[in-house]
Amino acid sequence: MEDYIIGGIYVIEPTSPKLASLFKAKKIFVTEKTPYQEIMLAEIEDFGRALIIDNLIQSTERDEYIYHESLVHPAMVLHPNPRKVLIIGGGEGATLREVLKHKTVEEAVMVDIDEKVVEFSKKYLEYMHQGSFYDKRAKVIIMDGQKYVRESPDNYYDVVILDLTDPYAGEAAKPLYSEKFYREIHRILREDGVVVTQAGNSFYYREAYDYVYNNLSKVFPQVVEYWVWIPSFTYTCNFILGSKIYDPRKMSEEEVDKILSDRGVKTKFLNGKRFIGLLKLGIIKG
Template identity: 40%
Template sequence: MTTWINETLHHEFRSGFFAEKILVDKKTPFQHLIIIENRLFGRIMLIDNVVQTTEADEYIYHESISHLPIFFHGGIERVLIIGGGDGGTAEEVLKHTEIKHVTLVEIDSIIIEASRTYLKSICKDAFEDERLNLVIGNAKTYVENYYGPKYDLIIVDSSDPIGPAKELFSESFYIDCKKCLNNEGVLVTQNGVPFFQGKELSSTLKIFNNLFSDASCFIATIPTYVGGPMAFGWGTDNLDIRKTSSNIILNRFKNSKLKLKHYNTEWHNTAFALPEYIARLILD
């Protein structure tokens, strides 16, 4: 059966995807999961009728949120991924041979199972990598109660602030994330499309400005997430990271020998260059 699946993230605007086939349509204990096939985007995952990822353009999102902080920092070995149940962010992070440990905390095991079954092109073998520690549980509780070795990078690859993900945008959550970081560690967050979700970005950066010495955001344009560029929050107490020269970034990238589809040093060097309407959002 073919049908249209409408995304309902925004009350005043909707977009839809024609489903050639519905692969998954299941209510988990936490949310409503749908995976469909579409001729343009390939397989698409939606949670509560909000697009999470598609086979066609997932690489833009996942390469942006992972490789930029890794190449900027230059010394990341331990990574915590919050959410990211499709495995795409973990797959990109684990491409770096210097990464020794990744913990991924996902509240919904059914998302993991569905990704392994239907989104193998996105997660590939990330869940089987011996460096990956998969934790099925509440991420807010995890960071609240974490007393293990500190992380060099925390990536909050959450869905939008709806349902169980809402608490992953709170001040208390970000404070606990910082406690899990090394002194020179970096926190990167998914903060939606500012044209539609400006309050979400402003709220996060207001918290970051009080928490970190260097708080900002970088952007990337991802076709699936309509409304213009998507914003990724950035917070660190190391003021030198974003001063790293373009030549050093280029050398790190060349030495990695990674062949990527979106990330390159030209994009990296301009990712923090914000149009005025976004710059104003993070200064308010």
């Protein structure tokens, strides 16, 4: 029997305050410290190359597409003509990659506070960003996301995508999930704008999840929630989508597939059937 506990390097991935998983690292390629965090590129058994920040797995080669497609495409498909898109966070460039698949996009602004994460990603994570940083439609800004939103003009963006740290990651993360911040997002969105945020896990962190959902619901008239199992996170990741006018529950599988096809979007996970299925799953209460 293979020895899978003793020896080697392991990443401890917390699922909740009382539960964690062990991931065996085959190789550590590089580590760097920034003013904000520690970044690592490692090869993880069963998951391939992985971006690890402050000892927490952010994205892996094997399953990152599940997270990034689920975050990006429901909001992008819901908007009939997303030309200007804002991404807050998403330093590895994979969210930007998915946004740029939509040929309607004329401008995709990605704002990240940590320049070293972006430079690290450009240098080591080409397999993940796939050149998205260098697309002529992309604009990468190193800046605090809250500050950028506060200084943005009214009614400018069609879609805003919040690829943030979890709402329970610390006090610094909480303002990015506040009602005040969502009102600023509402202000910078056009009259038919759409916003989506990742919201951590609703099963283990119910209070934090409800905080996010309730705040978004106070600002946007159309709000839906959905979740996806991310193997390397060892839990389901929740997403909450808000819209000024569009209701994604009125879309059909065929309509979603046609939009993706017409825009030239190729995906591995998200299609019309899964889009509708995710909206029907519901959130575990209790």
